[in-house]
Amino acid sequence: MRMWAQSHLCQKPQRITSVLAAALALTCVILGASQSASALPAFARKYGLRCSACHESWPMLNYFGQKFKDNGYQLMNDRDAPIWQNPGYWPVTFRITPIWHRVSTNKVQVDGSAGPGGNEAKITSSGFDLSGLDFHTGGTLEKNFSFYVLPSSDATASFHFETVMARLDNISGSPWFNVKLGKFELDNLLSEKRILTLTANGGIYQLYHFIPLNDHNIFGQMGDNQLGLEVMGHSYSDRTRYSISLLSSNDGQVGLPYGSESYSTFITGSQAFDAGKLGVDRLGFYVMAGVAPTSWLTNMGAPIGGSGTQNKGYSREGFVGQFYFGHRVDLTVVTQHGEDSAWFGQGYGDFVDYTTALCPNANPTGPCNNVAGTTLPAGSRSPTWNGVLLEPHYVVSPQMILLARYETIRMSQQSTPGTASNLGNITTYTFGYRYNPFMTSRAGFAYHGEYNWFHQDGTSPVTATNLTSSELLFGIDFDF
Amino acid sequence: MNSLKPMRFIGAILFTAIPCTAILGLTFVAGFTATVSAQDEPLVGPKPHVVVKPMESHIGNITGHAADAKSDYRRYCAGCHGEYGDANGENAVWLDPKPRDFTTATFKCRSTLTGTLPTDQDLFNSIGRGFANSNMPIWNVFTKQQRANLVAYIKIFSPRWEHEKAGEPIKIPAEPPVTIESISHGQALFAKLECWKCHGTHGEGDGPSASTLTDSKDNPIRPYNFASGGKDARFKCGSTNEDIYKIFMTGVDGTPMPSFADVIQPNEAWDLVHFLRTLQVNRHGKENEVLMAAHGVIPPYVDRTPAPAAAPPDNKTPGGGQ
Numbered sequence: 001m002r003m004w005a006q007s008h009l010c011q012k013p014q015r016i017t018s019v020l021a022a023a024l025a026l027t028c029v030i031l032g033a034s035q036s037a038s039a040l041p042a043f044a045r046k047y048g049l050r051c052s053a054c055h056e057s058w059p060m061l062n063y064f065g066q067k068f069k070d071n072g073y074q075l076m077n078d079r080d081a082p083i084w085q086n087p088g089y090w091p092v093t094f095r096i097t098p099i100w101h102r103v104s105t106n107k108v109q110v111d112g113s114a115g116p117g118g119n120e121a122k123i124t125s126s127g128f129d130l131s132g133l134d135f136h137t138g139g140t141l142e143k144n145f146s147f148y149v150l151p152s153s154d155a156t157a158s159f160h161f162e163t164v165m166a167r168l169d170n171i172s173g174s175p176w177f178n179v180k181l182g183k184f185e186l187d188n189l190l191s192e193k194r195i196l197t198l199t200a201n202g203g204i205y206q207l208y209h210f211i212p213l214n215d216h217n218i219f220g221q222m223g224d225n226q227l228g229l230e231v232m233g234h235s236y237s238d239r240t241r242y243s244i245s246l247l248s249s250n251d252g253q254v255g256l257p258y259g260s261e262s263y264s265t266f267i268t269g270s271q272a273f274d275a276g277k278l279g280v281d282r283l284g285f286y287v288m289a290g291v292a293p294t295s296w297l298t299n300m301g302a303p304i305g306g307s308g309t310q311n312k313g314y315s316r317e318g319f320v321g322q323f324y325f326g327h328r329v330d331l332t333v334v335t336q337h338g339e340d341s342a343w344f345g346q347g348y349g350d351f352v353d354y355t356t357a358l359c360p361n362a363n364p365t366g367p368c369n370n371v372a373g374t375t376l377p378a379g380s381r382s383p384t385w386n387g388v389l390l391e392p393h394y395v396v397s398p399q400m401i402l403l404a405r406y407e408t409i410r411m412s413q414q415s416t417p418g419t420a421s422n423l424g425n426i427t428t429y430t431f432g433y434r435y436n437p438f439m440t441s442r443a444g445f446a447y448h449g450e451y452n453w454f455h456q457d458g459t460s461p462v463t464a465t466n467l468t469s470s471e472l473l474f475g476i477d478f479d480f
Numbered sequence: 481m482n483s484l485k486p487m488r489f490i491g492a493i494l495f496t497a498i499p500c501t502a503i504l505g506l507t508f509v510a511g512f513t514a515t516v517s518a519q520d521e522p523l524v525g526p527k528p529h530v531v532v533k534p535m536e537s538h539i540g541n542i543t544g545h546a547a548d549a550k551s552d553y554r555r556y557c558a559g560c561h562g563e564y565g566d567a568n569g570e571n572a573v574w575l576d577p578k579p580r581d582f583t584t585a586t587f588k589c590r591s592t593l594t595g596t597l598p599t600d601q602d603l604f605n606s607i608g609r610g611f612a613n614s615n616m617p618i619w620n621v622f623t624k625q626q627r628a629n630l631v632a633y634i635k636i637f638s639p640r641w642e643h644e645k646a647g648e649p650i651k652i653p654a655e656p657p658v659t660i661e662s663i664s665h666g667q668a669l670f671a672k673l674e675c676w677k678c679h680g681t682h683g684e685g686d687g688p689s690a691s692t693l694t695d696s697k698d699n700p701i702r703p704y705n706f707a708s709g710g711k712d713a714r715f716k717c718g719s720t721n722e723d724i725y726k727i728f729m730t731g732v733d734g735t736p737m738p739s740f741a742d743v744i745q746p747n748e749a750w751d752l753v754h755f756l757r758t759l760q761v762n763r764h765g766k767e768n769e770v771l772m773a774a775h776g777v778i779p780p781y782v783d784r785t786p787a788p789a790a791a792p793p794d795n796k797t798p799g800g801g802q
Contacts (some may be wrong), residue, residue, distance in 0.1 A: 048615050049560035050572030063555070075617045077610055078714075101525050237620040242553040274623045280557055329628075398555040441571050 009141045028466030035051035041479060042091035043068075044441035047075055047137065051444050052242070056393065057401040057434050058444050058479075061281055063272070067238035068422050072178060073139050081143040081393075086355040091139040097130035097198060097448070099475030102126035106468045107323040107460035120462045130155045131196045131198065133476075134162070147387040148184070163225055174234035183252055187243035189284055189320045190332050190391065192223035199471040202430035202452030205317075205389060206407045209334050210413065212383040213424040213459060214367065216349035217340045219249040219264060219292040220314050226252045226266070239272040239280075249292040257307045258350075259308035264290020270320065272396040279324030289315040294341075294348035294370035303369065310370045312348070319386075327395065337408075345383040345415025346376055389427075399439055405430040423458040434477070442478040449473070535641065537631035539558040542557035544600075544628025548637050550629040552626055553633050560615065565637030567697075575615050578699050585638035586696065586734040587719035594739035596647025597640060603631040605718075650729050653720055654745045658766050659773045661781075667753025669748055673740065678703040682757030684704040696734045699752075703737075706759035713760055724753045733771050 044051055051058045054065030061069065074080035082089070104124035111119065132155055138148035150163035165182030185193045190205070197203050208223030218447045226249035234240060249262035270284025292307025318336040325331070343349070348368040387409035394402040409426040433451030450473045493696065510626070536733050537544035554563070559626045560575060560734050562568040573578055579585065590598040607627050607794035610618035635641040655661065670676060678693060680686040686704035717732070728749045731739030740749070757767035758778070771778065 046618075048560060048575050050555070050571075052555040053559070053617075062617070065618075067621050075610075077615065078613050078708075079615065079616060253684075276623060277625050279620065279626075280623055368582070390595075398551060439554075439559075473663075 006432040007172075016422050018090065018357075022419075037358060041441070041443050042093045042136065042139065043073060046085060046089065046091065048441055050439045050441050051436070052439050055194075056395065057403075057436070058198060058446070060072055060196050061191070063238070064437075065336070067234075070174070070178075070232070070234045070241060072144060072167050073148075073168065074143070074146070078143075080140050081385060082140060082373050087422070091137055093136040093479050094133060095136065095444075095477075095479035096133045096454040097131040097475045097477040099131065099198070099448075099473055100127070101129060101199070101471055101473040103200070105463065107463070109461040118340050120460055133157065142147060144171075150348075163307075174233070175236060180230040180232070181228075182227050183254075184230065185225050186222050186245065186279055186288075187230065187232060188222060188272060188286065189268070189282065189322060190334055190389070193225070196401070196434060197405065197430050197432055197450050197452070198475065198477070199430070199450055199452040199473050201428055201454040201469065201471065202405065202432075202450060205334070206426050206428055207334060207387045207389045208385060208407060208444055209214045210336075210338065210385065210409050210426065212340065212385065212411060214347055215340055215345050215383055215415065216347050217292060217314050217344035218251050218350040219262075219290065220288055220316050220338070220340070221251055222266070222288055222316060224252050226264075240270075242269040243267070247290070249290050255305070257305040259291075259293035259311060260306060262290070262292050262308060264292075267286060267321055275324065278326060279330070281324055282322040284318065284320045285318070287312070287315070289317075290345075294343045294347060294368070295374075296369055298369070299437060310343075313345040314338075314344060315339045330389045330393050330395075332389075336387045336389075337384070338387070339382050339384045340415075342376055342380040342382045344413055375418065379417040381417070383411065384413040385409055385411045394432055399436045400433065402433050405458075406448050418460055426455070426458040428452065428454040444478060446477045448475045448477045531636065532633070533636045533642075535632045535633070535635040537604070537628050539600055539604045539624065539628045542624055542628045544625070544630070544632040546629065546632040549626070549629035552622075552630060556619070561634075571615075576699075577614050577695070577701060578697065579616070581639035581697065582634045584589065584696075585635075585640040585696040588732045588734060589728055590647070590730050590733065592730060593650065593741065594733055596615070597644055598650060599646045600628075600684050602632050603634070604628060605681075609633070609718060611716050613716065613763035615706075636639075649752025650724055650726065650741070652729075652749075653740075655721055656747065656750055659793070660770055662751040662754045663758055663771060664755075664778050664781040665748070666751040666753070667778050669752045670755055671746065673743065673752075678736065679706065681758065683707055684698060693736050695736075701735055706756060707761050713763055721750075721757070723752050724756060725749050730770065740796060 017307065020320060037049065043049075043054070053059060054068055055289045056062040062091065062100060068075060102124070103126070104122065106122050110121045119211045128234070128339055130392045134154045135151045137150070137418050138146070140146045145159065146167045146169060146262045146442040148165050149169075150161065151159050152162035153159045163182070163184055165180050165184040167180040168177060169178045171177040185191055192205050192208055195205065205223055209221045210417040211217060211221075226247045227250065228243070228245050230243055232241070232243035232438040234242075236404065242264075247263045248256070250256065250258045251391060259326070266286070266288045268284060268286045270282050272280050272282040275281045280384060283370060291311035291313050294312050295309060295310035296303035297307035306373070316336055318334060318339045320335075321331075321333040323331045346368065348370050351369075387407065388404065389407045390401070391405045393404075396402065401467075405428075407426065407428050411421060411424055414421065414423060432448065435447045437447065438445065452473075453468070453470045457466055458464050481488045516780055532547045532550055537548040559571050560569040560579040561568075562572065562579075562584060567579045567581035567728055569579065582799075587598045587606070588594070589602070590602050593601070603607060604627050607622070608618070608620045609631055610616050610620075622630070631799055676687050677689045678685075678687045680690065680703075683706035685703045685708075687703065690703050693701050693703060713719075713726070715723060725739070727768075728744070729739060729746075731737055731741075744752070754767050754770075757763065757765055757776075758771050760768075
């Protein structure tokens with residue numbers, strides 16, 4: 001899963017060191033990128049609407065597109081059931097993006113160089129590349145019965161299921177009661193699955209994936225699709241909407257690889273307002289909270305999947321605002337306060353792919369395991385942080401959009417006393433444009449240009465100094 | 481640990497802008513030119529320029545301006561209604577029923593008499609309501625200002641809006657109580673006015689003339705099937721009894737559905753509304769409750785209208801003149 005991998009790239013330098021040394025990890029990440037956004041010409045073909053009707057700039061939804069999605073991919077004009085379609089209609093869309101990009105990272109661990117940065121060197125590379133490939137298929141099985149299946153591959157055509165869900169809509173004739181079961185994107189108003197940017201660090205929302213340095217709670221990543229059950233509802237006009245999800249605490253990974261009884265919840269609510277000539281503005285909130293395991297049964301020292309117990313808690317909460325200033329300028333704001341249990345902060349939690357010892361009082365070659373008698377280091381605290389995301393857009397025309405993003409995340413409490421207060425802080429800027437040379441209901445096509453600058457305090461692999469990377473990307477993003 | 485440096489930030493912008501310009505210029509300009517031309521200019525035939533005339537609409541205290549809706553029209557409407565409002569958007573060929581042709585300024589859902597222009601409020605309501613059983617979505621996500629602007633915008637496509645004023649909204653008397661007698665009378669009118677010829681005897685849109693119907697542009701058109709839909713079944717021009725009443729009295733312009741304003745009286749129109757509601761078999765409304773109370777049987781209509789006074793024998797007209 002692309003987002004997961006990128007998150008770890010950013011926040012777990014001890015893990016990526018070997019990757020970076022072997023090759024250009026950022027390049028690898030973008031090579032493996034599977035942009036799981038949901039621009040679906042299959043829907044446009046079905047209803048005869050241009051992409052621009054549902055997308056501010058595809059794949060990002062506008063208000064009408066959000067309402068369409070909230071209605072279970074229905075326009076509610078009594079033409080939603082497949083019986084109204086030509087029998088040959090097959091709701092499939094593929095998306096892939098050939099690109100050229102230049103990637104630069106200031107401190108990569110290397111052999112044999114002993115400069116001022118120790119065994120670290122700056123690596124810059126450029127070249128032509130590919131994203132992953134997505135096959136979107138979704139729509140209605142019957143009126144008020146909808147589905148979405150998204151097999152997604154990396155650039156080597158290794159597939160996984162990014163989304164698989166079935167949904168019952170308008171239960172009892174009410175738009176306030178809809179149920180979704182499967183693996184799906186969380187109900188974020190600013191959806192990462194519909195992000196307009198494509199670079200490795202700019203192509204995700206850092207706020208949705210942030211994990212403090214050495215923290216091993218991977219389970220609170222709001223940007224990843226999750227497995228669970230969602231109940232959502234909305235008013236007739238979609239001005240008011242809510243959703244409540246019950247999720248397995250496994251970061252969307254199939255096969256019950258973690259806890260035996262570990263669940264999380266994601267709750268959102270929002271209200272839109274008619275702001276007259278400004279447009280429709282919306283204010284909302286979200287809360288993601290849950291528990292995840294820290295203790296494992298082992299076999300020959302190796303943790304056994306699904307055996308996790310000793311659940312510990314975590315939470316992410318914040319506000320979302322979508323503000324329109326006429327039909328050209330809009331600004332989305334997302335805030336976040338996050339907190340993990342001190343156990344996660346000390347390295348307990350995820351064991352998958354775990355190869356480096358972090359626990360001072362645990363098996364030096366295995367993951368932290370909260371077995372009977374385990375205690376935390378004296379003074380351990382719950383790591384906490386605050387962040388904000390600002391994403392303004394300038395819509396030149398329905399065919400062209402200029403975009404920017406600023407994200408910053410600041411640690412407010414480190415898990416281990418004495419740790420530098422800014423260790424792991426992130427700042428990132430992204431600028432870009434997307435130009436659709438044509439607008440039809442048959443296909444999507446965009447010239448895409450983007451620059452991202454990413455900075456994290458104290459996370460270079462050898463000297464633990466600031467890590468900075470940048471990426472310039474141009475590509476042709478298309479789907480059909 | 482360093483904090484952000486402004487110079488680095490500025491450098492990043494410059495670093496982006498220069499290659500952006502270069503690559504855009506060298507790589508994409510050709511593509512831009514070709515595709516922009518393809519998008520914005522038809523390859524054949526004369527191009528009727530869309531001139532955004534200073535049209536306005538007035539919805540309550542909101543004034544809509546056509547110029548402010550150009551972007552929204554392109555984004556949301558042009559795919560079906562066409563850039564020039566002539567119902568020749570790229571999707572139109574696939575749609576049934578066809579999208580509205582704004583160049584004729586003929587509109588189905590009005591509160592005004594047949595043949596007249598609708599009020600701004602009528603168009604405003606149509607955009608927000610959408611059209612059931614068609615591809616016209618419910619655009620209630622727009623702000624009122626956006627909808628008002630779009631109402632003004634579609635006026636630029638027809639000269640009628642420059643020379644004519646909208647018709648006067650018809651007066652709708654208060655709805656009388658629903659009774660089994662009113663339903664019975666409505667059923668009699670349904671037969672007398674030959675509604676069944678198109679809509680079918682059970683209102684299922686399968687009357688003997690149904691397959692022959694075309695709209696004013698010779699596109700095949702189906703009469704409304706009252707029995708279709710669930711509890712929330714909507715009519716094309718609204719979902720309230722008043723909306724149905726307006727359909728009889730104003731007609732659905734551009735379709736074979738005529739206005740009956742000169743044929744039936746207001747109280748008769750209400751009786752017809754009550755009967756038509758009973759044809760919506762999946763709807764739970766007061767009309768069906770009254771019908772259920774009558775054990776589901778509509779009694780034959782008995783005209784209890786007092787007979788006119790007998791004329792003098794020497795003025796007697798054969799056949800009664802009725």
